[in-house]
Amino acid sequence: MAPPAVLSIAGSDSGGGAGIQADLKAFAHAGVHGMTAITALTAQNTVGVTGIHPVPPEFIVEQVRAVQADIGVDAVKIGMLGTAITVRAVAEALELVGDVPIVIDPVMVSESGAVLLDDEARQAIVEHLLPRATVITPNLPEARVLAGEGPRDTAAWARGGDPSDDVADLARGLHALGPAHVVITGGHRDELVDVFYDGTEIHTLTGEKHPDGAAHGSGCTHSSTLAAHLALGATPLDAARRAREAASDAVKHGLRGIGAGAGPVDVLNISVRGLTARQLGATDPKEHLSARDIMRP
Numbered sequence: 001m002a003p004p005a006v007l008s009i010a011g012s013d014s015g016g017g018a019g020i021q022a023d024l025k026a027f028a029h030a031g032v033h034g035m036t037a038i039t040a041l042t043a044q045n046t047v048g049v050t051g052i053h054p055v056p057p058e059f060i061v062e063q064v065r066a067v068q069a070d071i072g073v074d075a076v077k078i079g080m081l082g083t084a085i086t087v088r089a090v091a092e093a094l095e096l097v098g099d100v101p102i103v104i105d106p107v108m109v110s111e112s113g114a115v116l117l118d119d120e121a122r123q124a125i126v127e128h129l130l131p132r133a134t135v136i137t138p139n140l141p142e143a144r145v146l147a148g149e150g151p152r153d154t155a156a157w158a159r160g161g162d163p164s165d166d167v168a169d170l171a172r173g174l175h176a177l178g179p180a181h182v183v184i185t186g187g188h189r190d191e192l193v194d195v196f197y198d199g200t201e202i203h204t205l206t207g208e209k210h211p212d213g214a215a216h217g218s219g220c221t222h223s224s225t226l227a228a229h230l231a232l233g234a235t236p237l238d239a240a241r242r243a244r245e246a247a248s249d250a251v252k253h254g255l256r257g258i259g260a261g262a263g264p265v266d267v268l269n270i271s272v273r274g275l276t277a278r279q280l281g282a283t284d285p286k287e288h289l290s291a292r293d294i295m296r297p
């Protein structure tokens, strides 16, 4: 039987850390077939974004039409959008995919600090996309902006300036904008808690906080894994739990040696598979070990 097919509508990161490149890895890790409709090309590495080239709106729709016509779409993840024109094109493209789960990661700023969404686009997301979302996955600063609270001092949040009931209120406020479920991700806080709200109950999804020196792509990995598990039939809460676990593991194995900035997350654990036997302390240094060998007790 064929696995579910999941579509990422997002930007390309030439450095391979975030965007569609991270999404395809997360889809493969979750066991679904990944497809892409690229919204923008970014010239990007771990230290910055040097250029953004938006894809013409009609070509965004054409990419979605092509995959829908032949392969079909079981769930959609939406990432970097950039401009209001792109947001409107994506809203039009969603008409083609029918009634499937839609996960929106409202990407605003890259890990390296580049702005990836303009002000008009922010408003367009609230108007055209949030009401159609099955789950939205903003981080805390993005959640504040979508709720119209304006940016606050992220350093203050990281110091623990946000009591969890404050985040719960924020989740309720975002739910009122139309998405069926809200996950506010916790990567930007000292206490690592993702807050999930389904319109009735708040759930806090906790886990160990790993050093985040290589967390570029954690949000993309999270939202893509969430979309994949919805396509596989999980409930939104279970999919959010699995997404947190996969993103957390990907941060834990983050590729610190790649680039001078925040390294890419590693959801496929290639960092472990790429190590030689000697690096792993095996007796026969010629032997390369697979991840399965390493994990065998």
Ligand SMILES: Nc1ncnc2c1ncn2[C@@H]1O[C@H](COP(=O)(O)OP(=O)(O)OP(=O)(O)O)[C@@H](O)[C@H]1O
Binding pocket: 018, 110, 111, 138, 139, 140, 185, 186, 187, 188, 192, 193, 194, 208, 209, 210, 211, 212, 215, 216, 217, 218, 219, 220, 222, 243, 244, 245, 247, 248, 249, 251, 252
């Ligand atoms: N240091 C960490 N340790 C463990 N899990 C983490 C860490 N940082 C982020 N995560 C997890 O990764 C997922 C994405 O969270 P985060 O808040 O980093 O998203 P984001 O800010 O949108 O990511 P990005 O900066 O890639 O856009 C969440 O499930 C979060 O709990």
Ligand SMILES: Cc1ncc(COP(=O)(O)O)c(N)n1
Binding pocket: 010, 011, 012, 013, 018, 019, 020, 042, 044, 079, 080, 107, 109, 110, 111, 112, 116, 215, 216, 217, 218, 219, 220
């Ligand atoms: C194309 C694209 N999409 C999303 C992100 C956000 O990811 P991060 O915040 O980890 O840089 C990015 N940097 N580039």
